[in-house]
Amino acid sequence: MLNQTFxxxxxxxxxxxxxxTxxxxxxxxxxxxxxxxxEAAKQLVKIALKKN
Structure with missing residues (x-):
């Protein structure tokens, strides 16, 4: 991704x-x-994943 010309x-x-890692x-x-x-708090990520 980092070597793309776009x-x-x-x-x-x-x-x-x-x-x-x-x-x-x-x-x-x-x-x-x-x-x-x-970085988001792990709790917030879990909540977001449950909603999707």
Whole structure:
């Protein structure tokens, strides 16, 4: 995704509380590129998932 020539997009990744290292990987890229990482409280994510 980061090597695309088309740069007018928004990539949204949702942390569902998994125990893998995906959140830390996203944070590493955020330090290197113009990327924003937001963390929501796990409770809010669970509520959002239940509504969908």
């Amino acid at each position: 740069d007018d997009f928004e990539l949204i990744c949702i942390d569902d509380g998994s125990t893998d 995906s959140l830390s990987i996203l944070k590493e890229y955020a330090n290197k590129k113009d990327i924003s990482v937001s």
